[in-house]
Amino acid sequence: MTNRLLIEIARPFVRAFSKRCEKDNRYVIEAALHKYVDKNEKLCFSCNLKSKILNPFISRTASSMGISDKNLEWALKNKYIRDAVACAVEGVGDFGFLEPAVCLYLMVWNFTKLCNFKCPHCYENAGAAHPNELSIDEKYMVVDQFVEARGRHIAISGGEPTIHPDFKDVVKYIKSKNLLVSVASNGSRFCDERFTKEIAPYLTFVQLSLDSPFAEKHDEFRNFPGSFEMVRKAARNLNEYGVNVAYAYFVSKSSLPDIPGMIELAKIDGVDLVLYDYKCVGRARDMVSEDPTPKEREKLYDYLCSFVKGKQKKEKPMVYVIHPRYGVKTIEHDVPQFQASHFTPYEIPEGFGKAKMIGSFIGGCGAGTKKIDLEPDGTLIVCVNMPIPLGNVRETTIKEVWKSSPTLWKLRDRNNLKGTCRECEYVKSCGGCRAEAFGYTGDYLESDPSCILVNPSGNYKNLEKTLFE
Ligand code: SF4
């Protein structure tokens, strides 16, 4: 019997198990995966029984994907990965075996437009708060809607979310639902030790923006003297209270040469590094000449792959790139830190399954398949880098939009893509950054012009007409 047929037969059972257990305050499949690797895990009678039924499916599916018992155990001991796997299994129950799989894992929430900085590359054009931002009760409603849609991870961004008066209460509420919470911040509140101590137990991961390994350059870019040292202090505070930290670095033509320096600084400070490549959105549209050419990006990805290959496994920093083309390069270079999507925060050990096959399941660009994003006024959007509106949580629900939005369904079927991306052998495991295509051409299904296979001459100029219309 083929795996696909087996999956079709198993779907009704998966759906029956795709529930949240209020007694254990967690999802049944995630609880079963936990029990699979930790026999001492305490579960209610019903979850215990269900975990016994699911055990044979877990080992059979893993071995059919080439995942050894040792690696399976390593992966499932990690709540991040367990939640992602459970979410993917539930997605198969809901939508069938699709490549890429459709399952709502992440919501990036632009919590507020309020910001104490005014950075030139801000995708949200932040500064003053939006006049119609969600009230605190509406924010709690958003979290409830996300739970109802079986989402797992909320990444709070902004503006600067930590300076908003609702921030702490909402973070605590999200955590009370046993969801993962991460935050993208400029660091201005986390450099206050009391604030960090109070909120750290609720946070899984914090990303701190740092635009240069040199203090003067960062402070000038941020137009905020002392902000470089402020970010490093924030990283120290968060590290001290056990929160995973990464520096988020904006990749532009001017900042490319300082990437080795950033890697070095991240290593010294004991944090990871997330490279946000230029996206043509928000205030960054005014600095389009700063977009690295596809050739420059390719050179960067090759450099990163050789760095990752040469480093010790547990050594900091882990490096992530917010572009699915980098995932393709990690497959081609056969590096142990295979990046199946830019939401994969942990190192995949060597020999972990068949990278390309897992990549096709996870799908590279998560727009429409793994994530939905939210604006401060409750508008659901495809991606923070591609703010196409899908409905408002005041009038509809996240679950409803996730199930029925025509835009999301167009993005889910990679046969709808155009040009080189559609024909590419990596269309399922990459799919191009849809925000790059949308930013330059106005068509989210077009080929991604920042990829060397699509745009070998590196000429964005012929696209600028659309851009500036
Ligand atoms: S052509 Fe498109 S799908 Fe292929 S690697 Fe480039 S961006 Fe990804």
Ligand code: SF4
């Ligand atoms: S559109 Fe780009 S930034 Fe958004 S999820 Fe896809 S790859 Fe990431």
